[in-house]
Amino acid sequence: MATITVDGREIYAKDNAILIDELLSHDISVPHFCYHPALGKDGNCRMCMVEIEGQKRPQIACDTPVKDGMIIRTKGENISRVKRQILELELINHPIDCPVCDQAGECSLQKFYMDAGLYESRLDTPKNKKLKHVDLGSNVMLDQERCVLCTRCVRFTRDITKTHELGVVVRNDHSFISTFPGKKLTNPYSMNVIDLCPVGALTSKDFRFKQRVWFLKPENAICDGCSRGCSLLVDHNREKYKDDIVFRYRPKHNDAVNGYFICDYGRLSYKKENDNRLLNAYIRGMESEFEYATLKLQRLLKRYNSKALLLISPTLSLEEMYRLKKLAVKLDLSINGYDNTFDEDFGDDMLRKSDKTPNRRSLELLGINSSRQSLERDLKDKEFILFVNRFDTDLLQNLNFEGSIGVLSSVDFTPKDKLDILVPVVSHTGRDGTFINCDDIIQYSQCQINKDIQAAKILDLVEKVFNDGIFTCKAVWESGLEEEPFLNGIKFDSVRFNSIKIEPK
Numbered sequence: 001m002a003t004i005t006v007d008g009r010e011i012y013a014k015d016n017a018i019l020i021d022e023l024l025s026h027d028i029s030v031p032h033f034c035y036h037p038a039l040g041k042d043g044n045c046r047m048c049m050v051e052i053e054g055q056k057r058p059q060i061a062c063d064t065p066v067k068d069g070m071i072i073r074t075k076g077e078n079i080s081r082v083k084r085q086i087l088e089l090e091l092i093n094h095p096i097d098c099p100v101c102d103q104a105g106e107c108s109l110q111k112f113y114m115d116a117g118l119y120e121s122r123l124d125t126p127k128n129k130k131l132k133h134v135d136l137g138s139n140v141m142l143d144q145e146r147c148v149l150c151t152r153c154v155r156f157t158r159d160i161t162k163t164h165e166l167g168v169v170v171r172n173d174h175s176f177i178s179t180f181p182g183k184k185l186t187n188p189y190s191m192n193v194i195d196l197c198p199v200g201a202l203t204s205k206d207f208r209f210k211q212r213v214w215f216l217k218p219e220n221a222i223c224d225g226c227s228r229g230c231s232l233l234v235d236h237n238r239e240k241y242k243d244d245i246v247f248r249y250r251p252k253h254n255d256a257v258n259g260y261f262i263c264d265y266g267r268l269s270y271k272k273e274n275d276n277r278l279l280n281a282y283i284r285g286m287e288s289e290f291e292y293a294t295l296k297l298q299r300l301l302k303r304y305n306s307k308a309l310l311l312i313s314p315t316l317s318l319e320e321m322y323r324l325k326k327l328a329v330k331l332d333l334s335i336n337g338y339d340n341t342f343d344e345d346f347g348d349d350m351l352r353k354s355d356k357t358p359n360r361r362s363l364e365l366l367g368i369n370s371s372r373q374s375l376e377r378d379l380k381d382k383e384f385i386l387f388v389n390r391f392d393t394d395l396l397q398n399l400n401f402e403g404s405i406g407v408l409s410s411v412d413f414t415p416k417d418k419l420d421i422l423v424p425v426v427s428h429t430g431r432d433g434t435f436i437n438c439d440d441i442i443q444y445s446q447c448q449i450n451k452d453i454q455a456a457k458i459l460d461l462v463e464k465v466f467n468d469g470i471f472t473c474k475a476v477w478e479s480g481l482e483e484e485p486f487l488n489g490i491k492f493d494s495v496r497f498n499s500i501k502i503e504p505k
Contacts, residue, residue, distance in 0.1 A: 002068035007075055013066045020048050020061035028074060031083060031112045033090075033198045034150040035062040038260045039159065045150055046086050047112070051079045058082050084116050091118065093128045093173060095145045103200030105213040109148060110199075130176050136166075137184030138264060139191055139205045144176040147201035153177060153193040160261070161350075163187040177201070188352065191268075192261045195250060204248070206268060211237060211247045220252060221447035222435050224315055224428045225266035226346070227355040229437035230258035231499070234270070234429050234447050243452045246273040246429060256441055256499040263352050270429075278412040278424040279453050285417030290454040293423050297386075298465055300406060300421065301331055304384040310335040313390040314357035314370070316458065317433020317445070319476040321362050322484075323462045324388065330466070334378040337363040337370035339390070353438055361436040365486040365504055375399075388458065389425060408458065424455040431457050432473055434495055436502070442490070443499045444473075 002015040006028055013022035021037065023030050033045035041062040049058040053071035058079055073079055090109065098104045130144035154166045154177065165185045169178045179185055185193070194202050216235040223230040231254035238244040249270045251262040281293030288296075301308060310333055312324055321337075328335040339357055347354035363370045369378065379385075379399060386406040391413060396405070404420040410427035429447045436442045463471040470479050477492035486504040494500060 002066050002070070004066060004068070004070040004072060006072045015068060016065045018062060019050070019064040019066055019072075022066055023050075023061060023072075023074070029115075030061055030074060031087075031108075031115070032062065033108060033148050034152065036152055036196060036260075039152055039155045039196075042151060042155065045090075045148065047083065047090075049079060049082050049086070050074050051076065080116075083112075084118060087112055087116050088118060088122075090148050091121075092123055093145065094148075095127070097146075101146070101200040102203045102208055102213075103146075103197075107200055108198035128173055134178075135205075136179055136202075137190070138186050139268070140185050140193060141203050141205050141208065142177060143201050143203070144178075146199050147177055148199055149175055149177070150198060151177075152196040152198070153202060156193055156196055157185075157187070157190075160192075161187045161189050165190075166193075188263050188265065188348065189261060189350065191264045192251070195260075207248050211235075215239075216247060218250075219429070219447040219449065220445070221249075221429055222358060222443050222445040223249070223262060223266040223269070224358040224435075225263070225269050225356065226353040227358060227360060227438040228258065228351050228353050229358050229435050229441070229443060230254070230262045230266055230351060231443065232262065232266075234449070236429075236449050244449050246270045246449065254443075254499055256501070257437065257439075257443070258351055261351065263350075265346075265352070272411070273427050273429050273449075276412050277427070277451070277453060278409055278422070278455070281424060281454070282416045282419065282422040284420060285415070290424075290456075293421060294456060294461060294464065297406060297421055297423055297461070300384060300404070301327075301333065301386065301465070304404075306332045306334075307381065307383040308333045309378055309382045309385050310388055311375075311385055311390070312337050312363075312368070312388040314339050314341075314360040314363055315428065316359060316362075316389055317431070317435060317473070318359065318362045318366075318442075319433050319473045319481065320389075320458045320462075321359070321366055321368065322481050323459060323470070323476060325366055325368060327462050327465060334382065335368055336375045336378045337368045338372055338375040338395075339370070340372070340395075355438065358437070359435045361438065361440065365436065365484070384420075408456075408461070410455065423461075424453065425461075426451070426455045426457050430455070431459075434473065440502050440504065441499050442487075442495055442502055444495045444497075446496070 001012050011026050030048050032048040034042040043063050048061040050061050051073040132143050134142040157163050157166045165179050165183045194204050215237045218233040221232045221234045223232050231252040233250040233252045235248045236246045249267050281288045281290045341356045342354050344354050383403040388408050391407045406421040408425045429449045432446050434444045459471045474492050
């Protein structure tokens, strides 16, 4: 470790580390455009200039190693003048269209401009005009006039995805970002350039003009698109007289799982949280009162007991699986987690996995059978199947099951007349819970968005059978889950705020 002084404040930093990383990690504001922790230094924007005692001129913090005893100034008349001059160059050809820009409220240029106080333009020549709303492909739109040529997007396609779709074209102040001839931005991670862009040059075709970002409320969640379980920010808003709507998913930085990125498939999967939701309960195809349907479900489980099978989904949380397993023991039910949602074409060597469920590992660790052979064995002599958080008509046909069927689902479907009971449950972003990914990393998804529909949490439905007051994740852990051998004494409060690698014996 090295001891350095920044603006009169003494801090400890890693010796020989990149200076900008250490400053940002200590909440010291350093304006920057081209630098990004996942992309490394580039040094083209010059905005991260700092004064270092003993140096003749300001140095860029993104390419300066930390040395013990350094005395650094990020504020002051001289360094502030340098930053204002650099920022003025960035603004010379920048359009004044913040009121219609999707990035307004999240724009680094906007923030630095307000901090610098450059409120009057000294430009007396026409601005260079470039193309607007250029369709790059894969849901990405480019406004060349807004671009500050930080090249983050270029370096992402060059160094991260290695697909090389983007480059800088032409020279001097006429330069702009473009796809190479005959190419489109079509890689499975292309929408990450939207998050990387520090200004409003790269925007999402899906999100454009849908909502102002300062109205959005972010919630921490886990992507349920595959067994990687990427960390997400779920941006949602409830407008007056309207239901709460999820407007987008964004990656949340998590070095243990997904770094700074998510795939486009996971990013766009937010739509299922709004569309095709099951709004009412049904009994034998007829709409039913919600409370009556939940009571009917309890009676069916108790009546069939050993003749009933719980067919649960690997999309459930660890807490829900644990409680359903306990319910199966209490009522003498069979329980199985078979789900054939594997897609070998989907997986890759970055983030995406062929297993398109987020929590299959929890099934294995809890000892719940999930193979096709075990399902066929568990289904023998059964008269009632309860599908939990799923429904699969093809599977029923293949198994030639002709008994009674119940379904707990957040998704609407038809026909319903062949079901004895159908009860709506909250979707993925409506309930919290922990998930264990393909690398045995356990994470907590705290998102609990309340929709204006009658839908139950699975933990609440199970609690009505037990009547033991255990209906929260914390209570489930304290009721015995934390004693499971694969958790090795991990407590719920530790999981709530950290991604923890477990080591099952």
